Amino acid sequence: xSQTPRLMPRSFAHLSDEAVVALLARSDESxxxxxxxRFGRVAYGLAxxxxxxxxxxxxxxxxxxxxxxxxxxxxxxxxxxxSTWLLTLVHRRAVDLVRRENRRRAEPLVDGVDSPSSGxxxxxxxxxxxxxxxxxxxxxxxxxxxEALELAYYGGFTQSxxxxxxxxxxxxxxxxxxxxxxxxxxxxxxxxxxxxxWKPTPYTx
Amino acid sequence: xxxxxxxxxxxxxALNALDAEExxxxxxHLARCERCQRELAELSESAGALAYAAEAPLPSADLRARIxxxxxxxRPNVVPLRPRWLRPVIAAAAVAACAxxxxxxxxxxxxxxxxxxxxxxxxxxxxxQILAQPGSRKISFSRGTLVVGPDGKGALLLNKLxxxxxGRTYEAWVADGGAPQPAGLFAGGTTIAVPLxxxxxxxxxxxxxxxxxxxTEAPTQTPFLxxxxxxxx
Numbered sequence: 001x002s003q004t005p006r007l008m009p010r011s012f013a014h015l016s017d018e019a020v021v022a023l024l025a026r027s028d029e030s031x032x033x034x035x036x037x038r039f040g041r042v043a044y045g046l047a048x049x050x051x052x053x054x055x056x057x058x059x060x061x062x063x064x065x066x067x068x069x070x071x072x073x074x075x076x077x078x079x080x081x082x083s084t085w086l087l088t089l090v091h092r093r094a095v096d097l098v099r100r101e102n103r104r105r106a107e108p109l110v111d112g113v114d115s116p117s118s119g120x121x122x123x124x125x126x127x128x129x130x131x132x133x134x135x136x137x138x139x140x141x142x143x144x145x146x147e148a149l150e151l152a153y154y155g156g157f158t159q160s161x162x163x164x165x166x167x168x169x170x171x172x173x174x175x176x177x178x179x180x181x182x183x184x185x186x187x188x189x190x191x192x193x194x195x196x197x198w199k200p201t202p203y204t205x
Numbered sequence: 206x207x208x209x210x211x212x213x214x215x216x217x218x219a220l221n222a223l224d225a226e227e228x229x230x231x232x233x234h235l236a237r238c239e240r241c242q243r244e245l246a247e248l249s250e251s252a253g254a255l256a257y258a259a260e261a262p263l264p265s266a267d268l269r270a271r272i273x274x275x276x277x278x279x280r281p282n283v284v285p286l287r288p289r290w291l292r293p294v295i296a297a298a299a300v301a302a303c304a305x306x307x308x309x310x311x312x313x314x315x316x317x318x319x320x321x322x323x324x325x326x327x328x329x330x331x332x333x334q335i336l337a338q339p340g341s342r343k344i345s346f347s348r349g350t351l352v353v354g355p356d357g358k359g360a361l362l363l364n365k366l367x368x369x370x371x372g373r374t375y376e377a378w379v380a381d382g383g384a385p386q387p388a389g390l391f392a393g394g395t396t397i398a399v400p401l402x403x404x405x406x407x408x409x410x411x412x413x414x415x416x417x418x419x420x421t422e423a424p425t426q427t428p429f430l431x432x433x434x435x436x437x438x
Contacts, residue, residue, distance in 0.1 A: 027280055029273060029276060029277060032272070032273060032276050033269065033273060036269050036272060036273075037269075040264065040268070040269060041261045041263060041264070042256055042257060042259075042261055043256070044261065044262070044263075044264040044268070045256070045259040045260055045261030045262065046256040046259050048259070048260075048262065049259035049260065054264075054265070057264070058264055058265065058268050061264065061268065061272075062268065062271060062272050062275065065272045065276075066272065066275055066276060066279070069276045069279070070279065070345070070347060071347065073347050079242065079245075079246050080246045080249055080250060081250065081253070083253065084249050084250055084252075084253035087253045087256045088221070088249060088252070088253060090256075091221055091252075091256065092221050095221045127257070127261045130257040131257055131258055131259075131260070131261070133257075134254050134255065134257045134258040135258050137254075138255075138258060149220065149255065152217070152220040152221075152222035153220050153221075153222075153252060153255045154255070154259070156221075157222065158217075158222050158223060158224050158227075159217040159222050159223065160224065162222070171213075173217075174213050174214070174216065174217060177216035177217055177220060177222065178213075178215070178216035178248070180216075181216050181219060181220070181248045181251040181252060182247075182248070182251070184251040184254065184255075185247060185248070185250065185251040188251065188254055
């Protein structure tokens with residue numbers, strides 16, 4: 001019998017997402033499990049939104065997490081959050097799949113419909129809060145910017161396809177995407193939608 | 206494409222809204238452009254937030270176990286000791302490059318002179334021959350793959366390896382119970398195929414060191430890559 005040292009049960013609760021990814025880079029399986037517990041559901045929701053098929057969505061989530069497993073050593077904390085990195089990997093798999101399967105559609109994002117869920121009450125509450133926060137920020141964008149972001153991100157359309165579909169020059173689509181994302185960043189950075197965005201301004205004399 | 210036009214692709218890249226060719230060109234540009242790296246970090250954060258706007262029902266209960274099982278099966282038999290890999294550009298770019306080595310042996314980026322190109326193609330063909338044999342084995346690690354045919358012919362596929370220092374070369378070795386034996390010289394590159402000049406039997410280990418140009422008969426440096434030819438469990 002081999003003398004495999006037994007791993008101490010480890011609690012990840014106190015670790016940042018970035019620290020969990022650092023453990024992932026050392027091929028620590030429990031780090032992968034932890035990452036799944038933190039982001040599996042959001043990742044699945046995203047993939048399902050894009051693919052509209054449960055089996056394909058699970059495939060995209062699986063491939064995205066395995067890409068993270070294989071490439072965790074390439075994650076650079078200075079270049080962004082671990083959650084963004086992971087969700088980008090899942091998003092890319094989902095978009096690849098939806099393009100390959102030719103399942104793209106251009107329906108707007110339906111919001112305010114709570115799907116039945118059997119997650120923990122805390123998870124449900126937190127996810128609902130985040131969803132409402134992002135949806136509310138999206139609603140504050142000019143229609144054309146929101147449309148460009150939604151068709152690209154949830155629809156899986158490339159910028160060239162969008163240009164053709166919307167009958168606009170590619171340059172226009174590019175600038176809608178850029179302005180939309182930049183504005184979204186400002187909106188999400190605000191304390192909370194609905195509250196006045198108040199910032200102390202430095203003195204000028 | 207002009208640099209200005211490439212800067213303009215940042216938002217679309219953050220949204221995964223470029224086609225494969227555009228994404229490849231943008232990634233090549235991104236490696237050298239600090240402005241785009243900064244901007245991409247910011248825009249990706251916004252794009253990532255969009256994930257939360259989707260409904261989040263629960264996936265099936267066994268998805269977690271399926272992912273963990275697959276990950277376990279892929280655990281690499283590799284010990285990177287002194288990596289001198291290129292600084293990764295960004296995770297996404299690196300993932301794309303990694304996918305290239307996993308799937309598209311032919312997606313090797315060939316730069317430089319024609320003879321180098323032909324030599325690279327010849328090496329790829331030898332590797333492809335190994336891969337085409339039934340019963341060939343692939344051992345994946347984070348920076349590439351070791352492939353071994355049923356007859357013991359082996360090759361290393363490496364991803365994003367920095368060029369060796371001036372007057373230096375990389376040298377592959379095969380150790381099979383005794384001292385490592387020289388198994389070929391090679392340089393760095395984005396995607397490299399290195400056919401090994403010695404058989405890689407079951408349980409043998411493939412090593413890579415950096416040596417003086419022309420190579421040596423025995424390793425003089427600490428290997429920065431050690432891969433064992435063993436079934437991945």
